[in-house]
Amino acid sequence: MSAPAKTPPPRGIPKRSVTTEAPWVRRTLIGISLVFLFLFLILPLAAVFTEALRKGLDAYLDALKEPDAWSAIELTLITAAISVPLNLVFGVAAAWCIAKFEFRGKAFLTTLIDLPFSVSPVVAGLMYVLVFGSNGWFGNWLSEHDIKIIFAVPGIVLATVFVTFPFIARELIPLMQAQGTDEEQAAIVLGASGWQTFWHVTLPNIKWGLIYGVILCNARAMGEFGAVSVVSGHIRGQTNTVPLHVEILYNEYQSVAAFAAASLLALLALVTLVIKSVVEWRSERERAAADLPPEKPPALPVPGASA
Amino acid sequence: MSAASNLAPAAAVPGRRSGSKRVLPGFNLTLGYTLFWLGLIVLVPLSALVLRSFTLTGEQFWVAVSSPRVLAAYKLTFGASLIAALVNLVFGLLLAWVLVRYTFPGKKIVDALVDLPFALPTAVAGISLTALLAGNGWVGRYLEPMGIKLAFTPAGIVIALIFIGLPFVVRTVQPVLEDTEKELEEAATCLGASRWQTFSRVIFPSIAPALLTGFAMAFARAIGEYGSVIFIAGNMPMISEITPLIIIGKLEQYDYAGATAVAVVMLAISFVLLLVINGLQAWQRRRTGMSQ
Numbered sequence: 001m002s003a004p005a006k007t008p009p010p011r012g013i014p015k016r017s018v019t020t021e022a023p024w025v026r027r028t029l030i031g032i033s034l035v036f037l038f039l040f041l042i043l044p045l046a047a048v049f050t051e052a053l054r055k056g057l058d059a060y061l062d063a064l065k066e067p068d069a070w071s072a073i074e075l076t077l078i079t080a081a082i083s084v085p086l087n088l089v090f091g092v093a094a095a096w097c098i099a100k101f102e103f104r105g106k107a108f109l110t111t112l113i114d115l116p117f118s119v120s121p122v123v124a125g126l127m128y129v130l131v132f133g134s135n136g137w138f139g140n141w142l143s144e145h146d147i148k149i150i151f152a153v154p155g156i157v158l159a160t161v162f163v164t165f166p167f168i169a170r171e172l173i174p175l176m177q178a179q180g181t182d183e184e185q186a187a188i189v190l191g192a193s194g195w196q197t198f199w200h201v202t203l204p205n206i207k208w209g210l211i212y213g214v215i216l217c218n219a220r221a222m223g224e225f226g227a228v229s230v231v232s233g234h235i236r237g238q239t240n241t242v243p244l245h246v247e248i249l250y251n252e253y254q255s256v257a258a259f260a261a262a263s264l265l266a267l268l269a270l271v272t273l274v275i276k277s278v279v280e281w282r283s284e285r286e287r288a289a290a291d292l293p294p295e296k297p298p299a300l301p302v303p304g305a306s307a
Numbered sequence: 308m309s310a311a312s313n314l315a316p317a318a319a320v321p322g323r324r325s326g327s328k329r330v331l332p333g334f335n336l337t338l339g340y341t342l343f344w345l346g347l348i349v350l351v352p353l354s355a356l357v358l359r360s361f362t363l364t365g366e367q368f369w370v371a372v373s374s375p376r377v378l379a380a381y382k383l384t385f386g387a388s389l390i391a392a393l394v395n396l397v398f399g400l401l402l403a404w405v406l407v408r409y410t411f412p413g414k415k416i417v418d419a420l421v422d423l424p425f426a427l428p429t430a431v432a433g434i435s436l437t438a439l440l441a442g443n444g445w446v447g448r449y450l451e452p453m454g455i456k457l458a459f460t461p462a463g464i465v466i467a468l469i470f471i472g473l474p475f476v477v478r479t480v481q482p483v484l485e486d487t488e489k490e491l492e493e494a495a496t497c498l499g500a501s502r503w504q505t506f507s508r509v510i511f512p513s514i515a516p517a518l519l520t521g522f523a524m525a526f527a528r529a530i531g532e533y534g535s536v537i538f539i540a541g542n543m544p545m546i547s548e549i550t551p552l553i554i555i556g557k558l559e560q561y562d563y564a565g566a567t568a569v570a571v572v573m574l575a576i577s578f579v580l581l582l583v584i585n586g587l588q589a590w591q592r593r594r595t596g597m598s599q
Contacts, residue, residue, distance in 0.1 A: 020408065020409075021502055022502075025502075026409055029401060029404065029405055029409070030405050030409055030411050032401060033398070033401055033402050033405045033417075034417070036398050036401075036402070037402070037417060037420065037421075039446075040469060040470055040473060041420055041421075041423050041424075041470075041473075042420070043439055043445065043446065044427075044432060044435040044436055044439060044470065045423065045427070045435070047435045047438050047439050047444070047445065048431060048434075048435045051435075051438050086344075089340075090340070090341065090344045093336075093337040093340045093341050093344075094337070094341040096333060096337040097333075097334055097337035097338040097341055098341075100331050100334075101331070101334050101338075103334075103338070109341070109342075109345075111581065111585060112345055112349065112350075113341075113345065114581070115349055115353075115581065116348075116349060118527050118531070118577040118578075118580060118581045118584075119353075119531065119574065119577055120530065120531025120532075120533065120551050120570075120573055120577065121531065121533055121534070121551075122531070122533050122551035122552075122554050122555060122570075123356070123531070123551075123554065123570045123573050123574055123577075124352075126356065126554060126558065126566055126567070126570050127352035127353060127355055127356045127570075128352055129558070129563075130352070130355045130356055130359050130563070130567065131351065131352050131355045135563065136355070137355055158348070161348055162348055162349065162352070165348055165349065181330075181331060184331055185330050185331065188330055188331060188332070189330070193332075194331075194332035194333050197331075197332075198333075216425065216426075219425070219426045219428075220425075222428070223426075223427070223428025223429070223430075223431070224428070225428060225429050225430040225533065225534030226429070226532075226533035226534050226551065229533075229534075229555075230555065230558065242428075243428050243429075243430040243431070243534070244430075246430050246431065246434065247430055247538075250434050250538065255438075258434060259434070259435075259438075262428075262430070262431040262434060262435070265427070265428045265430075265431045266427060266431055268426075268428075269423060269426035269427040269428070269431075270426075272426040273419050273420070273422055273423065273426055274419075276419070276422065276426075277415070277418075277419040
């Protein structure tokens with residue numbers, strides 16, 4: 001790793017490069033960062049699992065076998081299974097029209113897509129209560145037709161779709177913009193249909209960005225608390241997702257059970273991070289392999305020009 | 308978004324200006340679907356919130372958003388978010404610097420771990436930080452004898468918000484720092500600048516927009532944060548009650564009008580922050596565009 005640095009420097013040239021700091025500065029900065037990360041990231045993560053296993057593995061497993069825990073897990077999976085594909089379709093459609101075409105108001109549209117990120121989850125939940133709740137816009141019509149949205153599963157799905165709305169789109173837009181439209185135009189000129197072009201040309205190019213967006217979207221969908229808490233009504237065994245289940249158990253001082261359910265979400269987070277790192281690693285390698293020949297020639301004149 | 312990438316499709320598609328002939332299909336379909344879904348999920352509920360607030364008289368609205376309890380909540384939310392974002396500004400820059408410039412064992416794991424607050428559900432972060440900082444927790448056990456009480460105080464809120472906002476500054480500064488040109492630093496050093504002068508006069512100006520963007524994002528996220536905070540805050544009115552909790556409290560008392568009024572104030576703040584972030588990003592693009 002530090003093999004080049006270890007070779008004895010030629011006479012007259014200082015040992016370290018001019019664009020780095022003295023070793024003690026480097027070590028201090030690395031040390032401070034690692035301590036900070038340990039306190040703020042590793043300790044909380046470790047605390048989840050320790051608290052969950054405090055009364056042994058049996059108590060942990062018993063807490064997870066509870067029927068309420070199971071129905072919460074089931075509802076969380078259903079919510080993610082509906083909201084992630086909906087946002088996937090939206091994300092691809094939005095990225096296609098924004099990245100591949102020029103039109104008036106494009107920047108404004110991009111800002112609107114980002115909007116759910118800056119709205120507080122509690123405000124998001126309240127918005128849906130005001131539209132679909134008993135005294136909301138469609139409240140009367142919905143109760144006449146016996147359709148329940150707020151304090152029921154559809155409301156939870158809607159709130160989840162809102163908070164995860166921008167994830168996939170904002171991952172794909174810059175990626176597809178950078179790739180341009182040349183390959184797609186070539187495919188169309190050669191006689192491919194629109195769908196064929198998308199499946200065989202665009203999709204392979206964006207697959208890593210797509211997976212990246214989907215897993216982040218999924219992690220947020222399964223873990224959303226604030227927005228879902230407003231629209232769910234906290235009906236045990238019916239409208240409790242895993243994060244809400246964690247809250248109820250915690251407020252009832254069932255610490256081990258609360259942390260047992262929380263440990264599932266922490267595992268989900270760890271799996272998400274692993275997949276994300278693998279995706280980043282693979283896509284970087286693929287890009288390096290694909291870009292190396294075309295990028296080398298233009299890279300050559302640069303050092304000469306700036307030297 | 309550079310000029311070059313905007314020109315490329317224009318040159319390749321001659322009929323673009325007339326709008327009648329596009330080589331690639333699917334523009335109307337995808338734009339239509341995007342607008343439909345955006346309207347359904349985002350714009351209709353948003354306008355429901357704004358229109359509902361219009362049903363209040365000016366006085367009702369003012370009373371709802373300016374009662375002493377609500378004002379205390381704004382102050383707490385802003386103060387805690389600002390402190391947390393400032394801490395993240397300093398440590399986020401440090402982390403980004405260490406991850407880009409230095410090598411050390413386990414660097415890849417550290418890099419991946421920075422995103423933990425994005426992946427870990429906020430409720431889990433909330434109960435876990437509370438367990439750590441409570442009197443019998445791993446950290447609280449040592450702090451409370453020294454007279455430092457973090458759990459169930461405003462200081463605990465700041466800790467939770469630091470956790471939530473940590474990745475924003477790191478992830479906005481990191482790519483910009485990777486792109487900075489070493490040649491400039493070498494030139495500065497050759498011209499006699501100390502390492503600190505090189506950092507403050509050469510490197511810092513080029514990453515300042517990204518740094519501010521990350522700061523604004525962390526701040527915006529902290530303002531609206533609910534899940535991680537309510538467990539650790541103690542939620543005492545006037546002392547440790549955050550603004551989103553005020554909305555929840557009003558909803559639980561079926562005070563929909565009051566909840567809507569406070570929510571509109573929060574929404575307005577989010578809009579302003581979104582505009583600021585957009586402006587900062589445009590500034591960053593101009594900066595990097597100029598240096599290339």
